[in-house]
Amino acid sequence: xxxxxxxxxxxxxxxxxxxxxxxxxxxxxxxxxxxxxxxxxxxxxxxxxxxxxxxxxxxxxxxxxxxxxxxxxxxxxxxxxxxxxxxxxxxxxxxxxxxxxxxxxxxxxxxxxxxxxxxxxxxxxxxxxxxxxxxxxxxxxxxxxxxxxxxxxxxxxxxxxxxxxxxxxxxxxxxxxxxxxxxxxxxxxxxxxxxxxxxxxxxxxxxxxxxxxxxxxxxxxxxxxxxxxxxxxxxxxxxxxxxxxxxxxxxxxxxxxxxxxxxxxxxxxxxxxxxxxxxxxxxxxxxxxxxxxxxxxxxxxxxxxxxxxxxxxxxxxxxxxxxxxxxxxxxxxxxxxxxxxxxxxxxxxxxxxxxxxxxxxxxxxxxxxxxxxxxxxxxxxxxxxxxxxxxxxxxxxxxxxxxxxxxxxxxxxxxxxxxxxxxxxxxxxxxxxxxxxxxxxxxxxxxxxxxxxxxxxxxxxxxxxxxxxxxxxxxxxxxxxxxxxxxxxxxxxxxxxxxxxxxxxxxxxxxxxxx
Amino acid sequence: xxxxxxxxxxxxxxxxxxxxxxxxxxxxxxxxxxxxxxxxxxxxxxxxxxxxxxxxxxxxxxxxxxxxxxxxxxxxxxxxxxxxxxxxxxxxxxxxxxxxxxxxxxxxxxxxxxxxxxxxxxxxxxxxxxxxxxxxxxxxxxxxxxxxxxxxxxxxxxxxxxxxxxxxxxxxxxxxxxxxxxxxxxxxxxxxxxxxxxxxxxxxxxxxxxxxxxxxxxxxxxxxxxxxxxxxxxxxxxxxxxxxxxxxxxxxxxxxxxxxxxxxxxxxxxxxxxxxxxxxxxxxxxxxxxxxxxxxxxxxxxxxxxxxxxxxxxxxxxxxxxxxxxxxxxxx
Numbered sequence: 001x002x003x004x005x006x007x008x009x010x011x012x013x014x015x016x017x018x019x020x021x022x023x024x025x026x027x028x029x030x031x032x033x034x035x036x037x038x039x040x041x042x043x044x045x046x047x048x049x050x051x052x053x054x055x056x057x058x059x060x061x062x063x064x065x066x067x068x069x070x071x072x073x074x075x076x077x078x079x080x081x082x083x084x085x086x087x088x089x090x091x092x093x094x095x096x097x098x099x100x101x102x103x104x105x106x107x108x109x110x111x112x113x114x115x116x117x118x119x120x121x122x123x124x125x126x127x128x129x130x131x132x133x134x135x136x137x138x139x140x141x142x143x144x145x146x147x148x149x150x151x152x153x154x155x156x157x158x159x160x161x162x163x164x165x166x167x168x169x170x171x172x173x174x175x176x177x178x179x180x181x182x183x184x185x186x187x188x189x190x191x192x193x194x195x196x197x198x199x200x201x202x203x204x205x206x207x208x209x210x211x212x213x214x215x216x217x218x219x220x221x222x223x224x225x226x227x228x229x230x231x232x233x234x235x236x237x238x239x240x241x242x243x244x245x246x247x248x249x250x251x252x253x254x255x256x257x258x259x260x261x262x263x264x265x266x267x268x269x270x271x272x273x274x275x276x277x278x279x280x281x282x283x284x285x286x287x288x289x290x291x292x293x294x295x296x297x298x299x300x301x302x303x304x305x306x307x308x309x310x311x312x313x314x315x316x317x318x319x320x321x322x323x324x325x326x327x328x329x330x331x332x333x334x335x336x337x338x339x340x341x342x343x344x345x346x347x348x349x350x351x352x353x354x355x356x357x358x359x360x361x362x363x364x365x366x367x368x369x370x371x372x373x374x375x376x377x378x379x380x381x382x383x384x385x386x387x388x389x390x391x392x393x394x395x396x397x398x399x400x401x402x403x404x405x406x407x408x409x410x411x412x413x414x415x416x417x418x419x420x421x422x423x424x425x426x427x428x429x430x431x432x433x434x435x436x437x438x439x440x441x442x443x444x445x446x447x448x449x450x451x452x453x454x455x456x457x458x459x460x461x462x463x464x465x466x467x468x469x470x471x472x473x474x475x476x477x478x479x480x481x482x483x484x485x486x487x488x489x490x491x492x493x494x495x496x497x498x499x500x501x502x503x504x505x506x507x508x509x510x511x512x513x514x515x
Numbered sequence: 516x517x518x519x520x521x522x523x524x525x526x527x528x529x530x531x532x533x534x535x536x537x538x539x540x541x542x543x544x545x546x547x548x549x550x551x552x553x554x555x556x557x558x559x560x561x562x563x564x565x566x567x568x569x570x571x572x573x574x575x576x577x578x579x580x581x582x583x584x585x586x587x588x589x590x591x592x593x594x595x596x597x598x599x600x601x602x603x604x605x606x607x608x609x610x611x612x613x614x615x616x617x618x619x620x621x622x623x624x625x626x627x628x629x630x631x632x633x634x635x636x637x638x639x640x641x642x643x644x645x646x647x648x649x650x651x652x653x654x655x656x657x658x659x660x661x662x663x664x665x666x667x668x669x670x671x672x673x674x675x676x677x678x679x680x681x682x683x684x685x686x687x688x689x690x691x692x693x694x695x696x697x698x699x700x701x702x703x704x705x706x707x708x709x710x711x712x713x714x715x716x717x718x719x720x721x722x723x724x725x726x727x728x729x730x731x732x733x734x735x736x737x738x739x740x741x742x743x744x745x746x747x748x749x750x751x752x753x754x755x756x757x758x759x760x761x762x763x764x765x766x767x768x769x770x771x772x773x774x775x776x777x778x779x780x781x782x783x784x785x786x787x788x789x790x791x792x793x794x795x796x797x798x799x800x801x802x803x804x805x806x807x808x809x810x811x812x813x814x815x816x817x818x819x820x821x822x823x824x825x826x827x828x829x830x831x832x833x834x835x836x837x838x839x840x841x842x843x844x845x846x847x
Contacts (some may be wrong), residue, residue: 027540062577095725095727096727099727105725107725109721111719111721111722111725111726112722113714113715113718113719113722113723113785114718114719114785115714115715115717115718116711116714116715116718116784118709120715124715125726125727126708127708127711127712127715127728128708128712128726128727128728129708131707131708132707132708133706133708133709134706134710134711136706256746419688
């Protein structure tokens with residue numbers, strides 16, 4: 001029943017001041033890890049200096065997560081691997097040792113407790129260990145200290161479940177700092193943040209650095225990598241591709257190192273002015289969501305729609321797909337005014353919609369690939385008895401898999417067995433089975449790495465070339481710049497400008513988006 | 516002020532308290548007997564068994580699990596405890612100690628199975644419920660114990676009030692047990708590190724593991740606590756009905772679970788409070804007592820209970836959905 005400090009805040013095993021500044025905080029030499037038949041890491045070395053911001057880049061499956069787990073002590077590296085922290089060669093690392101030495105990993109899911117308050121989350125380690133009376137004052141003070149140091153203005157009494165994702169991330173960083181972190185590993189911290197929130201996070205990262213904390217930033221979003229890091233280590237297929245000063249790195253080189261391939265994108269230069277208009281709107285408005293939207297998209301054209309989160313992009317898409325009803329204005333398909341009361345109406349008018357959250361909204365991931373592909377066209381696959389014809393079902397599945405080149409050995413496998421990029425293709429295949437004339441894509445490449453992104457762009461181009469009208473919504477400027485013909489910028493529910501992809505630039509678009 | 520009022524109304528405990536107060540006022544006006552000290556004491560005594568178990572079950576629910584086996588556990592503890600007492604081996608303190616110990620051991624079985632098999636706790640405890648109960652029935656051949664030691668039959672009394680006619684009002688074993696359990700559990704869950712770890716674990720078990728909480732130990736504490744609570748509740752029940760029957764308790768699990776859920780606890784873990792649970796128990800008890808005083812038949816009383824639970828749970832679910840929608844708007 002004592003209220004001693006928890007083990008996490010005990011002094012590190014050695015006095016860091018006795019070591020020269022030149023001693024790196026952590027050094028991994030020749031680290032390998034094998035899971036069954038898969039070599040997840042082979043001979044990777046990584047050195048992190050004190051107060052350095054280091055970026056770890058790599059595609060999904062390159063070994064980033066395994067490396068993080070080894071640093072966190074969650075996984076043990078294979079024999080022959082060496083880990084040195086603070087100049088001490090460690091025979092093994094456990095989560096407890098790693099924490100005691102000041103390593104704090106902020107996982108992608110943040111590992112916060114949604115049902116506890118902000119202050120309790122930040123100081124949660126006070127609870128660990130023995131059975132003792134909770135010192136609520138100590139918790140409050142500890143949380144306040146951490147929040148003040150990082151300049152975080154939040155009600156410490158509010159429950160974490162009531163916070164947005166960006167604020168939760170800040171709470172997670174505060175928690176790491178409250179645990180006396182000397183190395184903070186952030187796993188894909190920007191994956192679900194808006195541009196503005198990313199900027200705030202990067203500023204915070206620099207602040208950590210000023211306080212002598214080493215930051216290992218794991219990301220595959222290239223622009224951010226460049227902005228924040230001093231050093232960049234690239235992993236590919238479990239092996240290190242080397243460590244480079246960030247200043248010497250550029251987009252193409254990093255992509256080349258991560259994927260082993262070069263991807264050069266250039267704005268499209270296609271003229272669609274003679275093609276028929278597939279979908280148009282006139283003065284479309286819905287209170288609080290979007291206002292006075294007039295747009296048209298022609299067959300074979302890719303129309304990019306960009307803007308900040310909350311600019312009304314997704315809300316507009318939902319109305320075009322009949323999920324919500326506009327208050328005013330008109331939607332025309334092939335120049336005929338239509339009334340879309342439900343998404344069934346939209347589908348019957350040849351509109352398909354690929355949701356932003358592909359996993360939770362687009363697919364039943366536990367069911368087979370085949371079942372997912374045909375779920376939207378079941379009615380058309382029935383035989384005379386009204387039962388589903390196996391033959392027609394298999395044909396439709398085969399068509400979908402071939403058309404989108406989904407990499408699977410067996411269409412009866414569950415969707416969850418596919419990689420993210422291939423899952424996205426299944427969603428596309430599902431909607432293409434309805435033979436749409438207008439395809440609306442909402443943030444089609446969120447959470448997908450470069451190689452898979454390229455595949456999705458290819459599919460979109462192919463579909464447009466086949467005469468489909470595509471509306472692509474995205475908050476990534478390069479995505480709309482390089483993969484659409486025309487770009488609409490939305491701000492606070494309105495279209496503020498229109499750009500031809502060949503005649504604009506990322507800077508111009510960026511400015512239009514932020515206003 | 517209006518803001519504050521709205522905030523208060525969104526707290527489930529406050530709404531429950533409102534319902535209890537409203538119902539009590541109505542009953543106090545419509546039936547002369549409801550608001551008497553005697554009736555309220557009787558009510559507390561008869562509700563103690565459910566209230567004590569509900570408090571224990573709350574801890575399990577908050578931790579992210581569920582326990583169905585507690586009634587079977589209670590049947591075993593009271594049978595063994597009172598058999599020993601009948602043989603004159605133990606007195607009051609020994610009896611309580613034995614029941615707590617056996618309860619804790621049976622809880623330990625649950626905890627080990629849930630942790631090592633990594634199965635959902637509802638499946639494991641349904642199985643152990645049958646196991647415990649089957650074991651008890653086969654060993655006892657289903658025979659009741661009718662004769663209890665005199666000291667047990669008399670019970671424990673702490674007189675706190677004597678009115679002008681010389682009639683005494685006493686706190687009995689049931690009421691004291693209920694108060695002690697509720698107060699201790701509230702203190703444990705809100706003021707001790709273990710309690711807070713249990714709450715945290717219920718909110719996000721993976722995060723609890725990563726933060727370095729000893730999840731196995733926490734589960735051990737949770738299920739053993741439930742077992743000990745069942746042990747104590749079994750004595751409360753045996754003393755109240757003045758007999759021990761191996762089949763008397765099994766079947767009461769769902770009443771208890773309903774009261775806890777009515778009190779605002781979530782079956783998904785992490786959500787729930789001791790005051791909320793206490794109010795859930797009180798609301799159901801007052802409702803049933805009131806209906807009985809009004810002369811409503813027990814069948815209709817059942818029906819009313821069902822309606823109240825449905826309405827309350829539906830309101831809570833709607834409120835949560837509404838909050839979630841509001842939050843999503845704020846976030847977007």
